[in-house]
Structure formats: C-alpha cells, structure tokens
Amino acid sequence: MSPEIPFVFHFCLSSMLLGCIAAVQLDGLTMELIHRDSPQSPLYPGNLPLAERIPKPSACPFAGLHHQTSMMSANKAATNKMISPLTSYGDPFLFFAQVGVGSFQEKSNHPHFKTYNFQIDTGNELSWIQCEGCQNKGNMCFPHMDPPYLNSQSKSYKPISCNQHSFCEPNQCKEGMCTYDVTYGPGSYTRGNLANETFTLYSSHGKRTALEDITFGCSTDSRNMKYAFLFDKNPVSGVLGMGWGPRSFLAQLGSISHGKFSYCIKANNTQNTYLRFGKHIVKSKNLQTTKIMQVKPSAAYHVNLLGISVNGVKLNITKTDLAVRKDGSRGCRIDAGTLATLLVKPVFDRLHTALADHLSRNQNLKRWIIHKLHKDLCYEQLSDAGRENLPVVTFHLENADLEVKPEAIFLFREFEGKNVFCLSMLSDDSKTIIGAYQQMKQKFVYDTKARVLSFGPEDCEKNG
Ligand SMILES: *[C@@H]1O[C@H](CO)[C@@H](O)[C@H](O)[C@H]1NC(C)=O
Ligand SMILES: *[C@@H]1O[C@H](CO)[C@@H](O)[C@H](O)[C@H]1NC(C)=O
Ligand SMILES: *[C@@H]1O[C@H](CO)[C@@H](O)[C@H](O)[C@H]1NC(C)=O
Numbered sequence: 001m002s003p004e005i006p007f008v009f010h011f012c013l014s015s016m017l018l019g020c021i022a023a024v025q026l027d028g029l030t031m032e033l034i035h036r037d038s039p040q041s042p043l044y045p046g047n048l049p050l051a052e053r054i055p056k057p058s059a060c061p062f063a064g065l066h067h068q069t070s071m072m073s074a075n076k077a078a079t080n081k082m083i084s085p086l087t088s089y090g091d092p093f094l095f096f097a098q099v100g101v102g103s104f105q106e107k108s109n110h111p112h113f114k115t116y117n118f119q120i121d122t123g124n125e126l127s128w129i130q131c132e133g134c135q136n137k138g139n140m141c142f143p144h145m146d147p148p149y150l151n152s153q154s155k156s157y158k159p160i161s162c163n164q165h166s167f168c169e170p171n172q173c174k175e176g177m178c179t180y181d182v183t184y185g186p187g188s189y190t191r192g193n194l195a196n197e198t199f200t201l202y203s204s205h206g207k208r209t210a211l212e213d214i215t216f217g218c219s220t221d222s223r224n225m226k227y228a229f230l231f232d233k234n235p236v237s238g239v240l241g242m243g244w245g246p247r248s249f250l251a252q253l254g255s256i257s258h259g260k261f262s263y264c265i266k267a268n269n270t271q272n273t274y275l276r277f278g279k280h281i282v283k284s285k286n287l288q289t290t291k292i293m294q295v296k297p298s299a300a301y302h303v304n305l306l307g308i309s310v311n312g313v314k315l316n317i318t319k320t321d322l323a324v325r326k327d328g329s330r331g332c333r334i335d336a337g338t339l340a341t342l343l344v345k346p347v348f349d350r351l352h353t354a355l356a357d358h359l360s361r362n363q364n365l366k367r368w369i370i371h372k373l374h375k376d377l378c379y380e381q382l383s384d385a386g387r388e389n390l391p392v393v394t395f396h397l398e399n400a401d402l403e404v405k406p407e408a409i410f411l412f413r414e415f416e417g418k419n420v421f422c423l424s425m426l427s428d429d430s431k432t433i434i435g436a437y438q439q440m441k442q443k444f445v446y447d448t449k450a451r452v453l454s455f456g457p458e459d460c461e462k463n464g
C-alpha cells in the first residue's frame with residue numbers, strides 16, 4: 001500500500017474547514033484513475049443492466065478498430081471518424097483523472113477550486129484544459145458536459161508573458177503573451193495561452209494537495225478533438241501530459257515524481273486504477289528492464305524493438321523497418337494513450353501472416369472476412385475449444401521480452417449470437433506504437449531519470 005501522505009502545513013483561503021488544501025512536500029503521489037462507469041464518474045450508469053447502459057454501435061462491432069480512438073489521451077489521429085466500438089462496448093481502458101483547477105472566490109460549502117476530468121497522455125508533454133476563450137468569435141470549443149474553465153475568474157491564473165519563461169516557445173506569442181499549440185494529427189489541434197495555475201490533486205486517501213504554478217495550456221481554440229467518450233456526454237476537459245520533457249506534468253511534479261510513474265491496466269472490469277508517482281510506486285519483483293529513449297521533438301517514450309515472435313518463432317523482420325530514421329520517423333514507441341498496437345506495414349503483414357497460419361490449423365475456428373481493405377484477422381469460434389491454443393506474441397525489446405497473451409492480442413466479442421474475435425493490432429504507414437490493449441495485466445514503471453522502462457506481468461486488480 002502507498003504510504004500516508006505527510007502534511008507539512010495547511011492553508012485556507014477563507015473558511016476553516018471546507019476548501020482547505022494542504023501545501024506539502026510530498027515524496028510520492030497516487031492518483032486514482034476513474035473508470036467511466038465507476039460511481040465517481042459523471043457517466044456512472046447506476047444500476048442499469050449492462051445490456052442497457054452500453055450503447056450498441058450501429059455497425060459491425062470491429063469496424064471502429066480502424067478509426068482508433070485513444071483511451072488515456074486526447075485523440076491522436078484526425079482521421080478518426082467514429083468512436084471505437086472497443087470503447088462504446090465499455091472496454092477496460094476508459095480512465096480519467098480528477099484534478100482541481102484554480103482558486104475561486106469561495107461561497108460557503110464550496111471548495112475554492114473547480115474539479116475537471118483529464119485524460120492522461122503518455123505521448124505528449126504539455127497539459128491543457130478547455131478555457132472560456134474558446135467561446136469567442138472565430139474560435140472553437142470541443143463538445144463537453146461542463147462549461148469551459150473560467151480562467152479569468154481564478155485568482156491563481158497567471159498568463160505567461162512572451163519569451164519570459166523557458167516553457168514559452170521562442171516568439172510563439174500573441175499580444176505580448178505566450179501561446180501554445182499541440183497538434184495530435186493533421187487538422188486536430190488545441191491552441192491557446194500558456195499560463196500558470198494551481199492544480200489540486202486528490203490522492204488515493206481522499207487527501208488533497210495543491211501544487212502552485214503548474215504551467216499549462218489554456219485552450220481557446222481546438223479542432224477535431226474527439227474523445228474515447230460519448231460525444232454529447234464528454235466529461236473530459238483536457239489532458240495531463242505525461243510525456244517526456246520539462247513541460248510535462250510529470251516533470252513539473254518535481255521531487256514528488258522524481259521523473260517516475262507507473263500504471264497497471266486491468267482487464268474485464270470497471271474498477272478504478274492508479275497512476276503512481278515517485279516513492280508511491282509499489283515495488284515489484286522480477287520486472288524486466290529496457291532502455292527508453294527520447295526522439296526529439298517527440299515527447300513519446302521510444303523503445304528499441306528488435307524483433308517479434310509468434311509462439312517462440314521469430315518473424316523475418318527487416319531491422320530498418322523498426323529502427324529510428326534520421327528524420328525521427330519510424331522507431332517504436334510505447335504509449336498507453338494509443339488503444340491498439342500499430343505496426344508499420346511490412347512488420348504488420350509478417351505478423352498477420354504468421355498468426356493466420358497458426359490459426360488456420362485450428363479446426364474449431366472459422367475465418368471471418370469483415371473488412372477486406374483493412375486486412376482484419378477475425379475468426380468465429382465454432383466451439384469453446386476455439387479459444388484454446390491461441391498463440392502468444394512476444395515483442396523483443398532491448399534486454400527484455402514483452403510477452404503478450406492471447407487475451408491481449410485479440411478482441412473477443414459476441415456478435416449476432418456468435419463468439420468472434422479479431423486481432424486488435426493495426427497496420428500503419430509510418431508508426432510502430434505498443435498500445436494499451438497489448439499492455440493490459442502488466443505493470444509498467446517509467447523512469448525518465450534512469451531512462452529505463454520496467455515491466456512484468458502483474459495482477460492489476462490488486463492495485464499494482
Ligand atoms: C510560472 O511558474 C514557473 C514555475 O513553474 C515560474 O518559474 C514562473 O515564474 C511562473 N510565471 C508566472 C507568470 O507566474
Ligand atoms: C526474409 O525477408 C527478406 C526480405 O523480404 C528475404 O529476402 C529473405 O529471404 C527472408 N529470409 C527468410 C529466412 O525467410
Ligand atoms: C475476462 O473474463 C473472462 C471470464 O471471467 C475470461 O475468460 C477472459 O479471459 C477475461 N478477459 C480478459 C481480457 O482478461
């Protein structure tokens with residue numbers, strides 16, 4: 001269990017009890033990641049039977065895989081035209097963190113910050129939230145359940161003047177104030193003002209910790225921001241950047257995180273999980289360790305993927321398909337904000353062929369062609385035995401093997417009364433990303449100071 005949080009001193013802006021926050025020297029932090037369907041979520045479906053509360057996608061249950069929406073982060077691809085059925089079926093990855101923002105004139109019985117839901121983005125640096133300026137003429141807001149953040153009314157909101165702060169990109173300014181721009185894909189971006197604000201974190205014990213002067217983006221204009229949540233009921237206001245770089249929330253946590261965080265993605269339930277920082281990371285035995293690298297300007301965590309095996313048989317993969325190119329393209333990232341693993345086409349094709357060969361020998365399976373164009377690899381289970389002897393895929397990283405079990409390789413669904421499963425990895429023109437679906441039931445510890453990633457199988461239900 002995580003240690004009790006040491007409180008150094010308290011301050012209250014007005015009332016004696018309500019709204020007090022502790023300004024503390026923490027040496028660790030545990031943030032609860034709230035599942036979309038948990039009682040703490042604004043989308044808590046209450047006691048509705050499962051069948052009623054999960055909206056059924058109108059089309060084929062797997063088509064959305066090709067319009068991948070991310071789970072722990074803002075959408076990365078502007079081409080995403082629909083919500084993945086993975087997510088609309090209530091998959092295990094819809095988590096967000098609740099964080100208090102700002103300091104407002106307190107009315108009795110109200111805390112003096114406002115709580116918003118953030119997605120966690122392990123692929124980008126800067127945190128941002130949708131601010132009131134998005135309602136100005138010519139700007140755009142993304143659909144959201146709550147009104148935008150009223151930054152002008154917060155006493156702790158401090159815009160950063162042009163070129164006065166190292167987080168301010170040189171001359172990225174408007175009217176003397178520093179601006180920011182985060183692009184998630186062609187045509188998908190958030191822009192606005194760079195500012196400091198007080199962020200109040202809820203720790204696992206219900207304690208609150210105020211962090212002053214966190215530099216973030218106050219979004220006044222965003223385009224094509226789609227979330228892994230329902231469009232009309234999107235509870236997510238912004239993103240906490242957990243990527244690699246000085247502007248990252250992880251780095252701004254300073255001695256609380258020591259540049260280290262961990263997560264463990266559960267399968268099959270709607271329970272909350274934890275994002276742990278610094279000394280709150282629970283020690284595990286037998287973790288393997290591999291090098292993580294920065295490939296600038298990207299803030300993503302890159303790993304050396306040396307090869308892939310199917311049931312212990314190495315695929316014939318050309319090394320240059322996985323190596324980082326001079327222009328920073330290719331290579332391999334690990335990212336919990338990407339739903340299904342992406343593999344560059346030649347590598348994907350080899351894996352597809354090897355898996356298809358293996359599965360074609362299973363007489364309890366029948367190949368399903370859902371979408372020829374996208375090279376789906378789907379099977380109908382003709383009997384329960386169809387679930388047996390499914391292959392294991394191993395990603396050979398430098399000095400460490402990430403073994404992915406069938407339950408994290410394939411997506412199992414009931415469709416039109418049949419048990420069907422499909423490969424939940426995708427081909428991509430340029431990127432290789434080990435995504436969250438293939439990370440489930442394993443614990444991952446990112447250490448940006450030691451530049452290593454440790455991981456290993458873990459019972460994530462036990463709050464790993
Ligand atoms: C914003 O916060 C940083 C520390 O995170 C500090 O160095 C800087 O002076 C602050 N700027 C303003 C305008 O408050
Ligand atoms: C591996 O692939 C390369 C390029 O496609 C091919 O030239 C080579 O013969 C293959 N090697 C094996 C052992 O199949
Ligand atoms: C979910 O639970 C079912 C039965 O409890 C099990 O057969 C299945 O493997 C689990 N799926 C995952 C992804 O763990």
